[in-house]
Amino acid sequence: MKTLIIVSHPEIENSQTQQFLYQGSKLDNVTWNHVEEINEINIKQEQQLLTDADRIIFQFPLYWYSAPSGLKNWEDTVLTRNFIYGDKSFPLEDKEFGLVVTTGLPLKDYQKGAAENYSLDELMTPFRAIADKAKMKILPIFTVQQFWYKTELMQMELLIDYQRYLTQDMPDSLANKQIWFEKKLQEMSLDSDTADERSVELILDNFLNRTEELEQLNDTLSMIKENEED
Amino acid sequence: MKTLIIVSHPEIENSQTQQFLYQGSKLDNVTWNHVEEINEINIKQEQQLLTDADRIIFQFPLYWYSAPSGLKNWEDTVLTRNFIYGDKSFPLEDKEFGLVVTTGLPLKDYQKGAAENYSLDELMTPFRAIADKAKMKILPIFTVQQFWYKTELMQMELLIDYQRYLTQDMPDSLANKQIWFEKKLQEMSLDSDTADERSVELILDNFLNRTEELEQLNDTLSMIKENEED
Structure with a gap:
């Protein structure tokens, strides 16, 4: 793009x-x-x-x-x-x-x-x-x-x-953010010499937070589904 | 102004x-x-x-x-x-x-x-x-x-x-229009040499229409008042 x-x-x-x-x-x-x-x-x-x-x-x-x-x-x-x-x-x-x-x-x-x-x-x-x-x-x-x-x-x-x-x-959905942060981290790990430690940290923080959010969302969805099946 | x-x-x-x-x-x-x-x-x-x-x-x-x-x-x-x-x-x-x-x-x-x-x-x-x-x-x-x-x-x-x-x-009320057209007509009659006949006509038309509108409005208001007093 x-x-x-x-x-x-x-x-x-x-x-x-x-x-x-x-x-x-x-x-x-x-x-x-x-x-x-x-x-x-x-x-x-x-x-x-x-x-x-x-x-x-x-x-x-x-x-x-x-x-x-x-x-x-x-x-x-x-x-x-x-x-x-x-x-x-x-x-x-x-x-x-x-x-x-x-x-x-x-x-x-x-x-x-x-x-x-x-x-x-x-x-x-x-x-x-x-x-x-x-x-x-x-x-x-x-x-x-x-x-x-x-x-x-x-x-x-x-x-x-x-x-x-x-x-x-x-x-600007959770899924699209997730993909963007993943790609950004990959780029940074490939190019670790020039990566600013601060921004890697921030991106990692952001990424991990999103991952937690996603996991929680998944858990919630699974629970709802289970309840529905009862 | x-x-x-x-x-x-x-x-x-x-x-x-x-x-x-x-x-x-x-x-x-x-x-x-x-x-x-x-x-x-x-x-x-x-x-x-x-x-x-x-x-x-x-x-x-x-x-x-x-x-x-x-x-x-x-x-x-x-x-x-x-x-x-x-x-x-x-x-x-x-x-x-x-x-x-x-x-x-x-x-x-x-x-x-x-x-x-x-x-x-x-x-x-x-x-x-x-x-x-x-x-x-x-x-x-x-x-x-x-x-x-x-x-x-x-x-x-x-x-x-x-x-x-x-x-x-x-x-842009009826009253303010009326005053403006009156003033414009006065100016034009004072300055009749340069007045465009067409615009005098238009302004007169407009002015007379407004006057009729005003008179009708007055008549209507008087009628309402009379009815109320009955």
């Missing part, structure tokens, strides 16, 4: 969050495409990137309840009518569409009655409308809230969740 | 709709500010325009379910945190905030189950969120749908409705 991240941030080199996510995105079959770095948008080239991908992600900090203008400029230029839905052809049909939104405020502020009064889901409607028009499959939003308040451990957890959002099969 | 229109359209000289609205906007106390024409945004100057206005309107064609990137760039530059809500001061508090949105599709397409599946109200959420944050009063959206299909008469009606949206007291 190929993943394309369309990143928008006008001062990305000063953004700790984006730099951190950039490090996390260095995975096989993941392409990082920072729109503000493009000097002159080559429409065909950008459209090719989209066509080649199986999962397309727009990633940006929330600026006035939307993406920075750089992303809108990219959209207005690259997403020509014919490329999205013209001539009854849908080049992006069935690809997955995700959003990675970083916020300075905690997520709980984005709801009726809270400081922001609108949910991220409501605010992201224009992006979902594009994905709908292109007949893409919409993934839940991945939110990075208040990155600078996070401890190192929280950051490591965020990194793994982010990598899962980029590369794990969806929906 | 002063009205400021922040207009965004990357090719405004080729837009029949925007040129038409531009002609309509030539009224006393109405400022037309086309953001794509600004070479280098002077933040203080733009903020002063906003501070001076009583009614602020964002006007644009719907590009991918939002405004063109030029407007977002203007927002991201001009609407600094402190200007909108910082330091517990709200420079735009109680001003009115309106949206003039032009669409290539009919308005009925913007609803669940129709071609676009999202209402303009939903799509405009990010703009309303800004207005809310600034403690502004939100006006209903003024939509211009499929301008090129309109007959000359429909265009004249649109022009008058647009001018009312720019300058009439809100809410």
